[in-house]
Amino acid sequence: MKLIHTADIHLDTSYAWAARPGVIYGAGFGTRRRQNLRSVFQGMMQRASEWPADAVFIAGDLFELDRLQWDTVAFLREMFELIRPIPVFIAAGECDPCTNASPYVCEEWPPNVHIFRKPVWSQVELPGLNAVVHGMGFDQTAPESNPLAEGLALEADGRTHIAVAHGAERGHLPPGAHEVMSFPAKAMDRPGLSYLALGHFHEVTPISRCTHTAIGYPGSPEGHGFAAPGIHYYLEVELGNEDGPVVRPVSSSRTVFERRELDCTDVNSSSALTERVEALRKDGPARALQVVLTGRAPRGLQSWLNDAMARAADAFEMLAWLDRTVGSDELEMLARQSTSLGAFAERMVKELADAPDDARRRALRRTAEVGIAAYRNDVPPLPGARGTERAVS
């Protein structure tokens, strides 16, 4: 029995998070990314049709209900029609809960689509495959019951049992991920249950130490941000083999979010920084790169950082950076001068030391940069709005 397992596609998601300082992306980035998500989903459906898969499992967060465009519903219908009669099992997830306003309820779906809408286990029999599919879904963002934690009662009937759901396995919770419908793996590691198709974690995560049931998260088939960097996958699962289930991650990323460190200590100019960043480009899928600037900040780094990154950004789908450089000695050096610039720098050093929070520290750092630059008649340009080609955030 061959299955396609995916989850957390988050169609129509928003990339508003990218609009922050230290991120550069081209105009229409969000739109392109959302189109990418559709393309990735379309690719999976084509694969299901060509392989051919016996069933497709979508373990929640297929789309984001709050932002859903209704042409996406038409797109999904078209995709599901495309692979008909391959059955598609969808478990409503946290971001696409099956509320009254959900298209899962309001819209008509092809007959090969079965949606698990309630947070209780229900089942669908596949007589042709001698299999039973169990599933549950979210009827609101935070359902009151937790069938995953309660487990799934099965009878040994000689059929293949597969379950699909959206929830967080506590033992493999990634850092920063929040617990929703959380459960221990042993609660679902049941004799007779061959495979548990899960969704919620955005990185591919096989659940280890299970004796009866193969449990896995495919992660999102396309990266959503730097929180889950790297290549993303969907899963091809084969059941009924003598050696047990075969779970095979298949790369599906069209844009790879990646984080790299860059030591700025010996960077002495804007162009040098641009060159160093451009050197981080790789062949392959489009890259969304987050550069973590480390080392000791060269003098003037802040004043030409934006320009340098803007020049390098052409090589990337998105270019972001985190300034983790060690504070410049320049301020302290200036603070030792008996000039008014020195007094200004001294005042800045003192206020930075006493700054109560990061926001104040950031403001003071900027005050120092602007003030010193003004003494040198080298005031940095103002931050600008999104351009037609690329924007510097």
Add this chain to the structure above:
Amino acid sequence: MRVRQVHIDGYGRFSNRSLSFERGLQVIVGPNEQGKSTLRCFITDMLYGQKQGVNARAYQEANDLRRPWQPAERYGGKLGYELDGGQRFEVDRVFARDGEAILVFDDGGADITGTFRAFGNGEVDFAGTHLGLAKEVFVGVATISHLSLDDLGDHDALERIREKLAALADSGSEGGSAAMALDALAKRVTAIGGDDDRTRPLPSARARLVLLDHELSQARELREQMMQLRSERRTLREELSRKRGDREAVDESLLLVDRHELARLLREAEALKERIDTATKHCFALGAVREFPLEKLEDLRHAENLLNTAILERDRTVREAEQLAAQLTEERDLLGGAPDDYADVPADLAERHREATDACREARTEVDRIQARLDEANEGLAEAQATVADLPDFARLSADPVEWITQLVTSFDVARRSRDEETAHLEKITAELDHRRAEIARSHALFKEHKDFLDLAREFELERRIREEQASQQASLLQTLEGQREEAEEKLASYKLLAFLCALFLAGMSAAWFFTQKQVMFIPMGVLAGAVLFYVLNMLLLAKRVSSLKTQLAAPEPAPEEGEEEQEDEEPPEPGVIERLLAESGCETVRELEALFEEYREASAELTACIEVFHDQEERAEESEQRMPQLLDHYRKTFEKMGETIETEDDVQRAASNAIGRYQEYREAKRRVTDQRAQIERIRGEERKLQASLKETEATLSAVDAEVLAFLETCRFDTTAYEGAKAALDAYVARNAELRDRRTRIAMLEERSATLALKREEDETDVRTCEKALEELLSEAGVRSVAQWHVVAKQAREYQEVWERRVNLERELSDALDGRDLNELRAEVAGFGSLPEPPETTRDTLSRQRAELEQSIAELKEQEHTLHVTLTERGAGMRPVAEIEEERAEAERLVAELELELESTSYAMALIEDIARDKHARIAPELARRAGEHLGAITNGAYSEVRIGRDLGISVPIPERHDGGERPEKFLSKGTVDQIYLSLRLALTQCISETGESVPMLLDDPLANYDDARLERTMRLLAELGRDNQMFLFTCREDVVRAAEAVHAPVIRL
């Protein structure tokens, strides 16, 4: 700091070259392009390196420019320096990029590089640590090159100097003053934009953010609405699906009903077919009468009716002629032999007789009516007279009885009200009197026996004061005695102690004398004995005094009080009265008691006045009370005359009303008597006139009667049988009218008989014509009689009915089949096989249900379509929420960034302004003092003062002009301006070091415009300053060398 020596391994044109420097001023001389600037740069680079900044690894341009021109062991060298404190250090540097190195050694040769702070670019901050200056500041301040002086110009030189000075003081660089920084920051703030400037980035971004917020909220709201619409559409679709299911069920029922209907139709068609066959057979049997003219039935009936009618008309005419003949005969018999001529009564005679008769009857009627009126008037007169006789004769009582009675009643009411008021007033005064008495009762009980209370009170108060004074005096005395007692007791204790001590010494002395037997001891012993005696005597006196004082203090009452007590015993009443009154009244002080007495006195006076008023009122009330019975008796008699009885005062009003009523009745009756009498007289006059008229009318009637009788006799009419002329005349007129009628009726009957004879002949002709037409019709039908015609017609009608029935059956069959072929129907029904039971609902009901369902489905489809259109329309104009969110986040980011920029820039401005102002204010006086000294030294006192304001504004007073004037540089030579600048730079270098370490000065030929005298003085000044700050004067001019030599400055020639 003092640079002791340098060794240049390789640096520019220098290669393996060593130079040693003195502590103070030294001149490094050489032609152009001999390395003066190279040496200056070497010193700077050795101290601070060649990196672009403290963190940058990048090199300055000098790194390439200063590479060794000749092959050298290495690109670098050594520099030894000494601090003001005497510590010596040596720096060893390699500038080559591939072998960059820096080492710092102390005077013991130990590598102390690691003790200094190292920057990220590998530099070591030993120079900054020792000099307290960053590289920029050292280069900017300590290095005075000729380039710095060249651009001072002739005009605005001091302003430019000020700018340079401010820039150096502010940033250590000539190009970076606080003012310039503030200017740049202000431009930046303006560029960011405030609330008033809509076109700047920040307000634009804020406005954009507001728009996007609005759009986002609208988009979300629209999404909610669309979700609601989609939910409604889902409900509609479910409803539509359910309706369609219902319609299918109805369709199935309808199909079943239709099949049953077809089966029933077939059964009916078969039955109709059978009946058609039967009718066909019957028609065949009646085929003989198929052509019978049934349509002539009406003609036949018409002809038969015409014949019968003609016969009846003829018979009636015959009967009518016979009756008319009998009537004619009877009328002629009744007329008999009556005369044919008779005269009518003349019209005027009849008219005059009728008028005379009517006038006579009317006159009699009038006489009767006037008699009746006279009787009626006589009766009214009698009745009015009887009424007057029954009432009192008010005419005798008063001319206007109503006014008189009203006045009587008013007078009585006034008297009565006056009495009541007086009585009420008396009661009120009585109540007030009682109230006052009750109020005063308590005070009266207190003071009734003490009318002289005020005198008693005054006496009591006087005595009280005396007692208080006595008590005060006694207390004072006691206090004095107590003090004396305490004092005496203290003295007593002292005396006891002294006596004891003296006795003790005396005993000691006695014991000593006993053992020593020295007579000299008698003197002190005698003194001591005397002292003991003195103290003992005093002790005894004081003891007595204390005892006496205690006795006095213990005495219960002083003597004077006892005396008073005796007095009180003799005259106890007066003080006792006041105290008793105080106790009884509840007053605490005599003042309160006096106030109470005053109140009592006032209340007593008011009570007396009130009693007097009471007595007066009592008299008035009694008087009023006595007058009322007399008045009542008088009224009783008066009203008896008017027929009214008065028992009590309340009856007066009633009696008056009754009396007025009687008077009005009396007055009415009198008026009626008068009126009736006048009317009787009037009627009697009319009666007389009517009697005369009646006689005249009766005479006229008699004359006319005679004339009538004469006329009737003329006509030979017997009048004897009638009473009076009128009756005879009426009978004569009636007889004439009857004869005239009868003759007219006979003439009419004769005319009618002739008409009937003609009509009888016509009727006979009609009968014959009708008989002929009927015979023709019968012959056409082939029958002989009407009866036979009817028998055959019945058969023909039966044929027609059967035939019509057959046609109808065929039509019914055709209608039932509704275009179907019977055989096809049979085949179709046969195909149904066995049908299930039909539904209980009828087809109409099912059809109605289906129609309703169709309508519902159509409506639902319409609604769904409407929703679909609405959704499409709304969705078409809606941007994706994610897109708006992204754009909004971008705008928000921009706003935050710009706000941060605005905040940071504004804060930087504020800080820089404060700091620069403070810095300038602090540095200005010291700078002015030193610069003035230097300028005075250079100009030999020609310009001995440099004024520097808080903003570092510079002015130099010109002695010849006796003022500081505006723009003094206009009056100064270029050389003087150079000297002012040099003075200021020297002063600034002296002031600038943070650590206090002297800063070496590198002067790159700044003395170009100096005359010999000032050059010499400048050199002396530099030599003098060189005692504190090491001076390197780089020059290519020999006059400078000579001047230096004149002040014994060492000269190093390159």
